[in-house]
Amino acid sequence: MRIDIFNKDWIKAFHDNSKKIVKSGVLSGMKKFIQNDGAYLIKLLPFPLVFEKNEYERLVSAAKKLTTSQTKIIDYLCKKNSKEYLLDIFGIPKELQEFINWEELVTNKYQISRFDIVPSNNGYKFCEFNFGSNVGASEDFYLFEKYLRALSLDVAQPKQSPYYKKALLLKKLVDTYDIENIVILINSKYRYLGYVSSELLERHIKEILPEVTITTEDETTYPKKLLCEENGCKTLVYQQFLMNDIAEHKVFFGELLASKAQLICSLTANIRTNKYWFSIFHQLQYQKLLDSDEIEIINKYIPYTFKLSNQNVEHALLEKDVYVFKKNNSLGGGGILIGNETEADVLINELYQTDIDEWTAQELVNFNGIKLPYSIDGTDELSNIVFGLFLIGNSAIGMDVRASNSSKVVNVSTGSYSGWAFPVSEKKKKEILNELVQE
Numbered sequence: 165m166r167i168d169i170f171n172k173d174w175i176k177a178f179h180d181n182s183k184k185i186v187k188s189g190v191l192s193g194m195k196k197f198i199q200n201d202g203a204y205l206i207k208l209l210p211f212p213l214v215f216e217k218n219e220y221e222r223l224v225s226a227a228k229k230l231t232t233s234q235t236k237i238i239d240y241l242c243k244k245n246s247k248e249y250l251l252d253i254f255g256i257p258k259e260l261q262e263f264i265n266w267e268e269l270v271t272n273k274y275q276i277s278r279f280d281i282v283p284s285n286n287g288y289k290f291c292e293f294n295f296g297s298n299v300g301a302s303e304d305f306y307l308f309e310k311y312l313r314a315l316s317l318d319v320a321q322p323k324q325s326p327y328y329k330k331a332l333l334l335k336k337l338v339d340t341y342d343i344e345n346i347v348i349l350i351n352s353k354y355r356y357l358g359y360v361s362s363e364l365l366e367r368h369i370k371e372i373l374p375e376v377t378i379t380t381e382d383e384t385t386y387p388k389k390l391l392c393e394e395n396g397c398k399t400l401v402y403q404q405f406l407m408n409d410i411a412e413h414k415v416f417f418g419e420l421l422a423s424k425a426q427l428i429c430s431l432t433a434n435i436r437t438n439k440y441w442f443s444i445f446h447q448l449q450y451q452k453l454l455d456s457d458e459i460e461i462i463n464k465y466i467p468y469t470f471k472l473s474n475q476n477v478e479h480a481l482l483e484k485d486v487y488v489f490k491k492n493n494s495l496g497g498g499g500i501l502i503g504n505e506t507e508a509d510v511l512i513n514e515l516y517q518t519d520i521d522e523w524t525a526q527e528l529v530n531f532n533g534i535k536l537p538y539s540i541d542g543t544d545e546l547s548n549i550v551f552g553l554f555l556i557g558n559s560a561i562g563m564d565v566r567a568s569n570s571s572k573v574v575n576v577s578t579g580s581y582s583g584w585a586f587p588v589s590e591k592k593k594k595e596i597l598n599e600l601v602q603e
Contacts, residue, residue, distance in 0.1 A: 167283050170214065170593075171214060175536070177600055179537070185315065190315065194208055194310075195208075201363065202358070207580075208583065211583075216588075218589075219288070221587075223281060226461050230290065235270065236458075248261075255493045262421065269432045272436075275556065275557060276296060276429065277436075278301065278564065280550050282550055288465065288551075290466055291526075293437055294552075297429045298404040299554075301582065305320075308586075309584070318599070325561070332557070334373065334402065335372050337426060343399065343400045344399070345398060346402060347380075348362045348378070348379070348381070350362060351404070351406075362404070390423065393423055397425070434493070437495070439490045439491070439493075439524055445466050446470070468527040472520050473521055483503075485528075487503045487526060490524050490525075491518070491522060491523055497575025533546040534546075536569075549566070549567045549574065564584060568580040
């Protein structure tokens with residue numbers, strides 16, 4: 165069912181009960197949490213949404229099949245080509261190859277990922293893959309699960325949280341490698357930029373692993389005693405550095421590797437996150453590696469995408485209004501240009517700032533929008549929306565929500581609002597709304 169239709173009575177009910185919601189203190193509580201955490205860039209929707217459960221389960225199945233397809237292709241590429249070839253096609257500098265765990269790249273046994281999904285006028289489409297320990301938005305479940313619990317609405321449980329699932333995944337690593345220390349490693353330059361801190365993650369890990377020493381450090385505060393092999397081999401580093409940050413601090417990361425510490429994800433995630441995958445999935449030479457169900461999922465859920473080259477860029481520019489142009493290694497909403505919103509000369513200038521083959525063109529997904537309020541007593545405004553489906557280990561958690569009434573590039577960095585959509589059946593939704601309206 166379309167997301168706007170499924171949420172129509174839900175949104176109305178929360179509007180109608182706005183006084184009750186304000187009185188509960190849940191909105192002021194969320195605001196206080198954001199302020200205390202220093203996450204001043206985070207803007208929250210005034211209430212959560214719901215997502216039709218059968219549709220959600222179909223998307224979970226699709227995400228798992230896409231991951232399996234990706235793994236089959238990676239295995240093939242690793243067997244048939246040199247490591248240097250893989251680094252080249254996925255835009256990773258060769259001098260950083262020591263920070264790729266090639267075994268983990270193929271096995272994907274410690275998966276932390278979020279699949280970004282957009283509604284269209286004809287179903288749902290996957291628009292971005294995000295892999296790695298720096299995948300964000302876990303706080304949205306935490307906040308909106310507490311929101312509903314404060315209203316005594318039975319929708320989800322804290323142990324369904326992405327934070328909790330990440331902690332369980334780390335427990336497997338702790339048990340496997342006899343870990344005594346866990347360091348959540350952040351970049352010092354990102355500490356005070358207005359995003360959610362690692363405090364919630366640290367809290368959840370401590371709940372699961374009370375016997376392990378857990379701290380949050382950056383490259384300037386990382387304990388020297390953990391850089392020796394005697395202690396390093398007993399240390400698990402949950403690192404949240406991006407590729408350019410690792411390059412900037414290559415010496416420090418070299419010391420981490422030399423200490424024999426276990427690094428979560430390293431640069432392995434950059435290969436799986438690269439937007440070139442959306443083109444790879446549509447290439448016949450790689451579809452030959454997949455079964456019919458996997459190809460069907462690609463055709464249904466992956467918008468047609470192709471890598472730009474000197475041979476096809478002229479055609480792409482002529483047809484720019486039907487494409488979104490994406491820089492393959494971009495993150496956080498950057499490097500995305502909507503063809504029908506970008507003048508041709510501006511688009512050309514941006515594309516040629518780097519090699520043209522560092523970009524892909526993806527078929528524009530058309531969506532008429534959903535009407536959402538941005539304050540509890542605000543009017544509904546036509547909005548673009550992106551959902552985030554987490555896969556952590558074998559567990560699926562969804563759906564994160566980002567919404568914008570002003571931009572088709574929907575991301576916290578572009579001023580979007582955050583929320584959560586809980587998967588429920590029509591029957592369950594009605595039961596929840598009946599509870600909401602009771603005095």
